[in-house]
Amino acid sequence: MARDGAVSVEELLARREPGRSLEAPFYTSREVFDLDMKLIFHRHWIFVAVEAEIPEAGDYVTVEIGTTSVIVVRDDDMNVAAFHNVCRHRGARMLTEPSGVVGKIVCPYHQWTYELDGSLIHAEHMGAGFDRTCHSLKRVNVRSLAGLLYICLADEPPADFDALAEAMTPYLAPHRLAETKVAASIDLIEEGNWKLTMENNRECYHCATNHPELTVSLFEYGFGFAPDDADTDRAAAMEAYERICAEFETRWTREGVPFAEIDRLHGCATGFRTQRLAIDRAGESQTMDTRSACKRLLGSLSEPRLGGLSFWTQPNAWHHLMADHAVTFSAIPLSPDRTLVRTRWLVHRDAVEGVDYDVDNLTEVWRNTNEQDAALVAIGQKGVSSPAYVPGPYSPYTEGLVEKFCAWYVERLSSALSSTSAETAPRAL
Amino acid sequence: MARDGAVSVEELLARREPGRSLEAPFYTSREVFDLDMKLIFHRHWIFVAVEAEIPEAGDYVTVEIGTTSVIVVRDDDMNVAAFHNVCRHRGARMLTEPSGVVGKIVCPYHQWTYELDGSLIHAEHMGAGFDRTCHSLKRVNVRSLAGLLYICLADEPPADFDALAEAMTPYLAPHRLAETKVAASIDLIEEGNWKLTMENNRECYHCATNHPELTVSLFEYGFGFAPDDADTDRAAAMEAYERICAEFETRWTREGVPFAEIDRLHGCATGFRTQRLAIDRAGESQTMDTRSACKRLLGSLSEPRLGGLSFWTQPNAWHHLMADHAVTFSAIPLSPDRTLVRTRWLVHRDAVEGVDYDVDNLTEVWRNTNEQDAALVAIGQKGVSSPAYVPGPYSPYTEGLVEKFCAWYVERLSSALSSTSAETAPRAL
Amino acid sequence: MARDGAVSVEELLARREPGRSLEAPFYTSREVFDLDMKLIFHRHWIFVAVEAEIPEAGDYVTVEIGTTSVIVVRDDDMNVAAFHNVCRHRGARMLTEPSGVVGKIVCPYHQWTYELDGSLIHAEHMGAGFDRTCHSLKRVNVRSLAGLLYICLADEPPADFDALAEAMTPYLAPHRLAETKVAASIDLIEEGNWKLTMENNRECYHCATNHPELTVSLFEYGFGFAPDDADTDRAAAMEAYERICAEFETRWTREGVPFAEIDRLHGCATGFRTQRLAIDRAGESQTMDTRSACKRLLGSLSEPRLGGLSFWTQPNAWHHLMADHAVTFSAIPLSPDRTLVRTRWLVHRDAVEGVDYDVDNLTEVWRNTNEQDAALVAIGQKGVSSPAYVPGPYSPYTEGLVEKFCAWYVERLSSALSSTSAETAPRAL
Ligand code: FES
Ligand code: FES
Ligand code: FES
Ligand SMILES: [Fe+3]
Ligand SMILES: [Fe+3]
Ligand SMILES: [Fe+3]
Numbered sequence A, B, C: 001m002a003r004d005g006a007v008s009v010e011e012l013l014a015r016r017e018p019g020r021s022l023e024a025p026f027y028t029s030r031e032v033f034d035l036d037m038k039l040i041f042h043r044h045w046i047f048v049a050v051e052a053e054i055p056e057a058g059d060y061v062t063v064e065i066g067t068t069s070v071i072v073v074r075d076d077d078m079n080v081a082a083f084h085n086v087c088r089h090r091g092a093r094m095l096t097e098p099s100g101v102v103g104k105i106v107c108p109y110h111q112w113t114y115e116l117d118g119s120l121i122h123a124e125h126m127g128a129g130f131d132r133t134c135h136s137l138k139r140v141n142v143r144s145l146a147g148l149l150y151i152c153l154a155d156e157p158p159a160d161f162d163a164l165a166e167a168m169t170p171y172l173a174p175h176r177l178a179e180t181k182v183a184a185s186i187d188l189i190e191e192g193n194w195k196l197t198m199e200n201n202r203e204c205y206h207c208a209t210n211h212p213e214l215t216v217s218l219f220e221y222g223f224g225f226a227p228d229d230a231d232t233d234r235a236a237a238m239e240a241y242e243r244i245c246a247e248f249e250t251r252w253t254r255e256g257v258p259f260a261e262i263d264r265l266h267g268c269a270t271g272f273r274t275q276r277l278a279i280d281r282a283g284e285s286q287t288m289d290t291r292s293a294c295k296r297l298l299g300s301l302s303e304p305r306l307g308g309l310s311f312w313t314q315p316n317a318w319h320h321l322m323a324d325h326a327v328t329f330s331a332i333p334l335s336p337d338r339t340l341v342r343t344r345w346l347v348h349r350d351a352v353e354g355v356d357y358d359v360d361n362l363t364e365v366w367r368n369t370n371e372q373d374a375a376l377v378a379i380g381q382k383g384v385s386s387p388a389y390v391p392g393p394y395s396p397y398t399e400g401l402v403e404k405f406c407a408w409y410v411e412r413l414s415s416a417l418s419s420t421s422a423e424t425a426p427r428a429l
Helices: A009-014 A030-041 A161-175 A194-201 A232-255 A359-384 A400-420 B009-014 B030-041 B161-175 B194-201 B232-255 B359-384 B400-420 C009-014 C030-041 C161-175 C194-201 C232-255 C359-384 C400-420
Strands: A046-050 A059-065 A068-074 A080-084 A099-101 A120-122 A141-145 A148-152 A180-190 A262-264 A272-277 A308-313 A317-321 A326-335 A338-348 B046-050 B059-065 B068-074 B080-084 B099-101 B120-122 B141-145 B148-152 B180-190 B262-264 B272-277 B308-313 B317-321 B326-335 B338-348 C046-050 C059-065 C068-074 C080-084 C099-101 C120-122 C141-145 C148-152 C180-190 C262-264 C272-277 C308-313 C317-321 C326-335 C338-348
Touching: A009 A030, A009 A400, A030 A326, A030 A400, A046 A059, A046 A068, A046 A326, A068 A148, A080 A141, A141 A161, A148 A161, A161 A262, A161 A272, A161 A308, A180 A326, A180 A359, A194 A326, A194 A338, A194 A359, A194 A400, A338 A359, B009 B030, B009 B400, B030 B326, B030 B400, B046 B059, B046 B068, B046 B326, B068 B148, B080 B141, B141 B161, B148 B161, B161 B262, B161 B272, B161 B308, B180 B359, B194 B326, B194 B338, B194 B359, B194 B400, B338 B359, C009 C030, C009 C400, C030 C326, C030 C400, C046 C059, C046 C068, C046 C326, C068 C148, C080 C141, C141 C161, C148 C161, C161 C262, C161 C272, C161 C308, C180 C326, C180 C359, C194 C326, C194 C338, C194 C359, C194 C400, C338 C359
Parallel strands: none
Antiparallel strands: A046 A148, A059 A068, A059 A099, A068 A080, A141 A148, A180 A338, A262 A272, A272 A308, A308 A317, A317 A326, A326 A338, B046 B148, B059 B068, B059 B099, B068 B080, B141 B148, B180 B338, B262 B272, B272 B308, B308 B317, B317 B326, B326 B338, C046 C148, C059 C068, C059 C099, C068 C080, C141 C148, C180 C338, C262 C272, C272 C308, C308 C317, C317 C326, C326 C338
């Protein structure tokens, strides 16, 4: 690499041109990937699961971020706790299923046994001098935001999660996500860098041509159109859209659900954005017929025509909450050119499959949309891997949030790198 | 790597012993592979396709060299053009099929649309300040040599392609490759470094034992035999071979096809060699019965007993042109230990499958021969990967062209490295 | 890697805490793996095969250690010889099957032909100046220890193999392994570093819960139990165990088989340990019914109730010899996180399958036990790959031999590194 004058990551960050896609190494290099894992995914709040997956004491899910495996478990006090999935004896991974129920956490290797608060309560043959209290499971920070579970692998997580929680709770509360159940969950591996997954998510410039199912319910106008491109037909359509938005605002006000846009994507670790958006036609849900997919509405909502609350968090998640169901998405980097996208569909926990909802109908839009996006991310990765690739310009209209994502990323990585270089060195190789 | 005193590539090149196979890192190291891609495959003329694949305007093939993807297309003026397959917006790979037909090149991501001359003619939502003329597709140099298409990824390609074209056109012209069609095409991945593929191609020391199909038509004597090894039987056979060669020369002279050997494998970027060779038995074609595989002869040829014109180009191609059909081969490195060998069989464009030729019969010899060679390349790669491997001696008789290939490679890499080290550094990571 | 202050392997070795598992890079890093291959597996005596696999002249097996392939062959004088499986011409791997019979070793590429003593006897086309005597196959050191074949890839192998042979021959001799045949052989790939495979092998702390088949015949008390953990039941069981051991010692003395424990795991290159162990219930064999799996006993043994002679060699092998059969195991590193475990079951060479023994019955215990161990090694590897992993304490009772394995490894790698740094540099890249 150094042969022809390597450009350092610091230099690449410093010379990044706002308004353009990133230089190739950000999408392709192993060094940048390792930094992304260490400085972004190990130091920020990462959306990984929903409370609805672990309703009872002992219910757990395991979550993998890089080579780190974390147990997220409902403990005996009904709180959500998180621990590194690493035995304190010889380090074995203890829980190997994606989810399950346990009374205690027992390592399968030599049966060291831990309580759900992480304390070691049994370790045979260790002799008199052995102190069990020094061998508790290592805790991981975990926070529930109205039922959405975020973990932070750093010892000192960003403090601004409180500000996020304060701002977002009123928006999320009416949907009562903690009282839902997971009706469906799909893992999809996209053949591209996680930042291409996120950039793809942050714009709808590509929707009209690529997402036939999604655009039944979605007004792409909501994502910014160039005024000079607007022809007469489009001008009329946009005017109609404005009228519909006004109707939705009246309804939101009547139902008491907050809808003011919040955009804190700049200058903070836990960047986020929310927007309540109108839905086309019947106006109820992101489904093929734009009507509710679940008869039982979320929480105590009674008005199905609420449109959708979209909520995006940096670095890796987005969520759409409607009156009848919610869809949550997380992107987890697997390698410089592979990313896991996990999608969960949530319905009221008392809704009955086959009676209140049909899984195929519930998932049809995003199942297809995700696969279409995966194909776009894959051609994006292939393209930026070419030596001929140079960063191109984002549309100032339809790609504003892509630029905000990149700006946040560059800002966070730069600041982490400058603080890291001052640290003394941890372990390596 | 540096732990026990790494030897630099420069040092390995400098100490290379003529007449012996290369040291192991040339076949196994990632660093050498990256240099091979950058300094050999991105700076020389690379055979990638034939005109016969893209006869009509809008016909295209995509070609991948490393992570570079190139569109080779017949443009609206019926010329062959080549472009990087990278959208100037956010870099997506645009054409994802190996071949097809297009009116314009439309990026599937956000529909930026390019003419077949590379100019951007449509890009929505980019606003008033956006200058389309700055966002044309990047051109790639492309040359047709009597229907054989070579590209060069460097901005300034080696100038000596002209000399090659001048020398070779008279030899190739009678076969009129531009007026052929591709009757069959097979991709084979060899489990070895591309230089082992090329070395294997440049000798016939291994033919007698390994290629039962090929040696039906091929005189291995043509590739150099050690005189002191010749026993009485072999001496008689070689004498017979000389007589047959003389007969072929008479015929070539009568038909007006040039046959003087040309060997420019030294001291030039675009090294090549040609030789018109007798064919055994019926003398017509590299087939199992040594007779023409296609009734319709190429161009306006009427004499089927023309033997075969062999034409080799550095770094990655070889071709055999007979009266009835031609076979072209290209080797494209995939990784230090994997190489794609693409073989195409060409017949007169008016020949009718099932009437004039049978694909199985046409391809039988090289289909089998390629697979046999792939097995040899694979054991070669395994062997040179052993720490016990040391370069061994080439036969001065049967491996002269292997030595010439290695000498050309060492010369080109050395000269590229010395000129590169003087450059200022491009981008890296 | 160097970004955040890389810790060198030397430093990791120096700071290793006795009594705890190794730091993560020893199990996960490519650099350590390369050093393990070079300094451990290329400089020590490695168990690779048994004489029983090559009873006749010309019988061979091929053995792969990293990228090195070795031919182990019974030569024309009925001695065991070993050669690098690399042709001296252009380096091809010559014998590609795991085993077979040859008269001479003929390279498939250009038919260079070698005698079973490694001398080159035929190489066509090489001309008058070519000296065949300079192109013999490269020899590899090989030693038979009572039928167990060890090779050493270094030019100067550790001299202490003689001491091993002197000590162990009396123990092994009664089982006459050279007069056995391989009744079954299974290759299993464990998804973990080779040292995790070895650590797993060196303790039985995990046996009670994980090995239902093995613990039918095996007394886990033999591997060390914590006294303070002993409850009344266990104390009674251990007392019973002591009585049974005394009975076995009487029998071993009567049969004239040595049984004193030898433990030379410290301060020597060719570390080893042996112990003759009682077998539970019928006391005969590591089978599901603890009775002999083969009616024909090994050598001239007539007493089936001999328990089992266990024999462990550093770095990579273990063996269990009973009256009726023997099982040998070798572990060969494939990559930092993959290890080949090869298991062979040996019976008297005159035993008849279906009459004297049944392969399923013979292999049932270790077939299952190996798969159980593979699962444990895999969760071990996953766990130590987490950034949250820290070395944990070994049990002073049940994991003493794990500590001895690690201590030997650290000692050998440290001493090799300090001697290597003084050397001049061999080839690199
Ligand atoms: S590794 Fe968990 S109990 Fe031993
Ligand atoms: S990447 Fe091609 S149009 Fe956007
Ligand atoms: S490589 Fe073995 S004979 Fe040529
Ligand atoms: Fe999309
Ligand atoms: Fe060949
Ligand atoms: Fe075990």
